[in-house]
Amino acid sequence: MTLRLVILLSGLALISSAGAFSAGAATGVHTPAPLVGKWTKTISGATWRRHHIGYEPVGKFTITISRAGLINYYGPRVGYISNFRILAVGSGSITVSPPADGFCADKGTYTWTATAKTLALARVKDDCDPRVVLFTAGTFYRA
Numbered sequence: 001m002t003l004r005l006v007i008l009l010s011g012l013a014l015i016s017s018a019g020a021f022s023a024g025a026a027t028g029v030h031t032p033a034p035l036v037g038k039w040t041k042t043i044s045g046a047t048w049r050r051h052h053i054g055y056e057p058v059g060k061f062t063i064t065i066s067r068a069g070l071i072n073y074y075g076p077r078v079g080y081i082s083n084f085r086i087l088a089v090g091s092g093s094i095t096v097s098p099p100a101d102g103f104c105a106d107k108g109t110y111t112w113t114a115t116a117k118t119l120a121l122a123r124v125k126d127d128c129d130p131r132v133v134l135f136t137a138g139t140f141y142r143a
Helices: 003-019 045-050 129-136
Strands: 037-043 059-065 070-075 079-090 093-096 108-114 118-125 140-142
Touching (some): 118 129
Antiparallel strands (some): 037 140, 059 070, 118 140
């Protein structure tokens, strides 16, 4: 295979995988209105270390949740990190996809409670420790 073909195929694979998580991609899931919006929280180094994670940045994290079920997340000093899709919505629960960057292999399920100003998530089932910390360590505040 020529280098040009390898580059072309690699680019097509990247475009294809990115399209699966684009803002316009429909999942058939209607995100509950109280979840939709921009949410922030601060995660300390001590919190990451309590969960035996030493590679994540410390500071303000932001997630944006769209009506279409896309959850983008951003970290301190690094900006955009990756995104998840809401795959299913239950009574007070959501199931999210593995992140688009492939860091976690499986989906996760969380219960949620939201007010006009706060969002709290609690793990039901998720084996991805960084996502568990991001979602459950403390409360998100509407930005």
